Amino acid sequence: MTTLISTEGVPLYVKIREVLRTEIINGNLKRGQKIPSEDELAARYGVSRMTVRQGILDLIDEGLLYRRQGLGTFVAFPHIERDHTRLTNFFESARQKGIQVAQKILDVQVVPARRKIAEALDIPVGEAVIHICALRYANYVAVTLHDSYIPEKLFTPILSENLEDTSLWDLMEKYGYRVKRAIQKLEAREAGPEIARLIGIDPAAPILYKERKIYAEDGTPVEFTFCYNRGDLYSLTVAMER
Amino acid sequence: MTTLISTEGVPLYVKIREVLRTEIINGNLKRGQKIPSEDELAARYGVSRMTVRQGILDLIDEGLLYRRQGLGTFVAFPHIERDHTRLTNFFESARQKGIQVAQKILDVQVVPARRKIAEALDIPVGEAVIHICALRYANYVAVTLHDSYIPEKLFTPILSENLEDTSLWDLMEKYGYRVKRAIQKLEAREAGPEIARLIGIDPAAPILYKERKIYAEDGTPVEFTFCYNRGDLYSLTVAMER
DNA sequence: ATTATATAGATGTCTATACGTCTAGATATC
DNA sequence: GATATCTAGACGTATAGACATCTATATAAT
Known part of the structure; x- marks a missing residue:
């Protein structure tokens, strides 16, 4: 389990969202690549699955990720500027x-x-x-x-x-x-x-x-x-x- | 507690969302009016608060409702066609x-x-x-x-x-x-x-x-x-x- | 009167868990 | 070989509860 940036007052799901965003922008998570599952991210960051989910759904809304039920969540080509x-x-x-x-x-x-x-x-x-x-x-x-x-x-x-x-x-x-x-x-x-x-x-x-x-x-x-x-x-x- | 339309295969949050949408379109919930709180809706329909919440957030996304923390959720003027x-x-x-x-x-x-x-x-x-x-x-x-x-x-x-x-x-x-x-x-x-x-x-x-x-x-x-x-x-x- | 403080009501965040459903791939059957 | 079935992994839906935070209002202190 990795520790999240200890910023008080920032919701956990926002921290997780921003960690993911950074990974995508840095290229650690590449375009088309499957990101870790909700369960795995929850375990990794020591939060509940629903919290991870909330962060992920935000990024999907932004067009940075997309997902298919039964398959997983994937990195979209980060081209569309909101x-x-x-x-x-x-x-x-x-x-x-x-x-x-x-x-x-x-x-x-x-x-x-x-x-x-x-x-x-x-x-x-x-x-x-x-x-x-x-x-x-x-x-x-x-x-x-x-x-x-x-x-x-x-x-x-x-x-x-x-x-x-x-x-x-x-x-x-x-x-x-x-x-x-x-x-x-x-x-x-x-x-x-x-x-x-x-x-x-x-x-x-x-x-x-x-x-x-x-x-x-x-x-x-x-x-x-x-x-x-x-x-x-x-x-x-x-x-x-x- | 009111019963929801008994449609199998339709998620509860979708049913609640559509009930709310109908109330708004019918004018039972009027523009600017406060809708019942998440807790009350949960009790009324016999579902958990998070389920109600998911339906409400959908309608907010669509621009049919808006909300302010500490105050409540209100009906927006349903003008913007998605x-x-x-x-x-x-x-x-x-x-x-x-x-x-x-x-x-x-x-x-x-x-x-x-x-x-x-x-x-x-x-x-x-x-x-x-x-x-x-x-x-x-x-x-x-x-x-x-x-x-x-x-x-x-x-x-x-x-x-x-x-x-x-x-x-x-x-x-x-x-x-x-x-x-x-x-x-x-x-x-x-x-x-x-x-x-x-x-x-x-x-x-x-x-x-x-x-x-x-x-x-x-x-x-x-x-x-x-x-x-x-x-x-x-x-x-x-x-x-x- | 004005300013603090408390409080009730509402949304915001978060947990831990359970079961449903979809997909791809493995396995079994014909 | 083709088809059917099973299964693991992943997302989808749902629950019940807890505590945080914000807003307006009522109450208390100055």
Whole structure:
């Protein structure tokens, strides 16, 4: 029985998960190789089988391992970065990549929700929504125009916040709604005269058009956004599973 | 204690999960409402707490419930269709929507992998790959041009199959590789003369360009595809989580 | 009034055990 | 040789209980 890293406050199943992850990343457990059985790992680390199991299932969820009943658990090719599945915030993700980001708020006002917005946010047509129109820059070049709508009822105080420098999602969390999920519809379109003028491109230039509906942890729709992304400067990577 | 549906062969945790799901869909458990505690459900259905827990965690994974330690488990707004996260096969998904689908194979041949393909499929540059070029139709209109590459070594016998009428993924499964995950990079582009001619659109028309890398269950890259989708007829919906 | 402290209720972690089910391979039978 | 059956190993499901941790609320101390 090997001893686990003696870190207090860290659950055993997390320790075991991380030990396995390390073995995989280091290459001690190679791609396609069978890892020790649940029973064996339990004995090795002196924990119960269910504890080992919990750690393993986490890694399976991440795509690092896979298993077949009756056969065993095997190392998958550790290629899929979980990040690509993840919903990330514009500021965080761009800064991580070392890109200089900024945004200019073009307009903030309370307006009545038109039908499409109301349906998306699950509120009555005509109810007040906060409309935030922002131009986002990467390395000082305008890349994306954002047309966001959020329910006024839930976020009234947000109007007095500094929207230009603070992440909208952080503000939402401050007011009790933790952003959790998004559904995005993607299309390729021509920019058209209006978007072209705002972003500063040719009206016939291709745009990655995105309709984004964002939900809080409890399923409340908290944001509906139209995004117009410069086709030549913006790409989106997503992961999907069967 | 309520009795569960007496279905043999169905695990208890699945039954409990489905009972809860039904209650949520029926509206007996309403949005935002606290569901009974794990202990109470265990008592009610005469099973152990861990069994209830397993069912609940499944529903949390699906986004139907959420929970906070110390507080309880609550019903989320059941809006997010799991399907949008799912990687689906062209034939399956289109037919479900009642769209008439077909494809025409323009070219099938074994070629040496150029650098980009080789890197994606994790094989040496120059190794044999099967190139499949297909035009896909929805309701008899050409919508998408597919440029797929699959490792020849893994799928040699596929060359003698009927590629036009059979799903490539089904064939792959037949040869031992179950398609599981994909990473897709999306961009908006101009069609350009070649794609425009093949699909039959204007060379300046916007195209949703997609680079798709597909992995089998064990992490093996099994397909790398360039997709050119007509901007005006194709949209893609994806779900993401934080 | 404000601040600590205790407590009840809920989820989070963990154990030790049992039996079910699936898979591959060995063995036996025809 | 082909087919059927057995078996060991591994994951799948399930139990009953224990203690930890977190949250909100009630109570006590200041």
